[in-house]
Amino acid sequence: MRLETVACDYCQSETSEPVYDVNGSEKPERFRIVRCNECGLHFVNPRPDVSSIAEYYGSTYYAHQAPGDGPTTKERVRSVALEIMGGYRWRPFGALLPRGLLDVVVPASSGKTLLDVGCGSGERAAWYGKRGFKVYGVEISEQAASFASAKGVEVALGQLMDANFPDDFFDVVIVAHVLEHTHQPGSYLREISRILKYDGLAAIAVPNIESHSARTLGALWALLEPPVHLYHFSRSTLGKYLGKSGLRIESCASKTVYSQMIRKSLVSVRHSRSRLARLSFWVRTGWLPSLLQMCVRGHDASDAFTFYCRKRRAS
Ligand SMILES: [Zn+2]
Numbered sequence: 001m002r003l004e005t006v007a008c009d010y011c012q013s014e015t016s017e018p019v020y021d022v023n024g025s026e027k028p029e030r031f032r033i034v035r036c037n038e039c040g041l042h043f044v045n046p047r048p049d050v051s052s053i054a055e056y057y058g059s060t061y062y063a064h065q066a067p068g069d070g071p072t073t074k075e076r077v078r079s080v081a082l083e084i085m086g087g088y089r090w091r092p093f094g095a096l097l098p099r100g101l102l103d104v105v106v107p108a109s110s111g112k113t114l115l116d117v118g119c120g121s122g123e124r125a126a127w128y129g130k131r132g133f134k135v136y137g138v139e140i141s142e143q144a145a146s147f148a149s150a151k152g153v154e155v156a157l158g159q160l161m162d163a164n165f166p167d168d169f170f171d172v173v174i175v176a177h178v179l180e181h182t183h184q185p186g187s188y189l190r191e192i193s194r195i196l197k198y199d200g201l202a203a204i205a206v207p208n209i210e211s212h213s214a215r216t217l218g219a220l221w222a223l224l225e226p227p228v229h230l231y232h233f234s235r236s237t238l239g240k241y242l243g244k245s246g247l248r249i250e251s252c253a254s255k256t257v258y259s260q261m262i263r264k265s266l267v268s269v270r271h272s273r274s275r276l277a278r279l280s281f282w283v284r285t286g287w288l289p290s291l292l293q294m295c296v297r298g299h300d301a302s303d304a305f306t307f308y309c310r311k312r313r314a315s
Contacts, residue, residue, distance in 0.1 A: 003046040013038035020219040031226035042232035104203040111171025118178035122148025165195040176205040189245035196311040205306040210234040212293035212301040247309035254302030
């Protein structure tokens with residue numbers, strides 16, 4: 001494993017302050033999450049370099065769903081919700097469902113070519129493929145990519161930068177919970193902007209380091225996940241990145257991934273804290289305080305958020 005010390009990817013500042021020291025995923029190591037003094041971006045520093053990072057993705061990390069496996073009940077419910085919210089059926093009811101229910105909702109009228117970056121075994125891309133999109137994916141896991149191909153997704157194996165898609169090619173690019181895994185989010189966003197058509201839609205979902213749960217749980221926040229998550233964004237820091245990359249934010253949807261996230265966080269609390277401390281976490285991070293925070297701070301308090309952006313026309 002090789003560690004590298006890096007400057008801020010957004011503003012290149014080399015001054016930062018430590019925020020958390022956290023146990024790494026997979027291995028008994030500790031990683032430091034720092035906050036850039038200039039722009040506020042949070043990132044792991046020092047961090048495993050590109051050639052070492054795969055060691056931290058356990059064999060169970062990727063969702064490898066074989067084409068023969070049928071959808072679970074949860075997936076069926078999500079599929080119906082997505083159809084309604086995206087206007088694929090029962091269009092008038094779409095506005096009644098909260099947009100943050102799902103990570104990404106691509107409206108039915110979004111065009112023809114769709115790329116899912118980090119497509120895994122291709123469930124999401126295949127879903128859009130069945131509804132008229134010509135679907136593409138990028139995936140670093142060979143096994144997952146082969147499952148996606150079998151579902152009719154045109155998959156480029158490897159990193160987005162190596163796929164060499166043409167300029168102005170896609171109507172839609174989905175980047176759901178991928179950006180925080182990359183070593184250079186700035187280059188990544190510029191590449192997304194390059195391959196997107198003018199006025200094309202990019203849907204970018206990330207965990208929210210300024211969320212109520214992140215602030216309350218601190219180093220125990222389950223979504224910190226270093227070094228698998230190398231970066232942490234807020235609406236402010238990701239918004240600045242997008243502006244620099246030629247993408248104009250059209251809207252934002254909040255998602256609270258409360259149950260699974262809090263459950264994971266409490267597993268780490270269990271061994272280190274008293275019962276009283278655990279109870280205190282429940283009281284402070286439960287549904288009611290989370291909802292109250294969402295009412296007061298809006299998108300800023302949600303566990304994760306999705307920016308829907310359009311590629312700006314060159315002026
Ligand atoms: Zn910075």
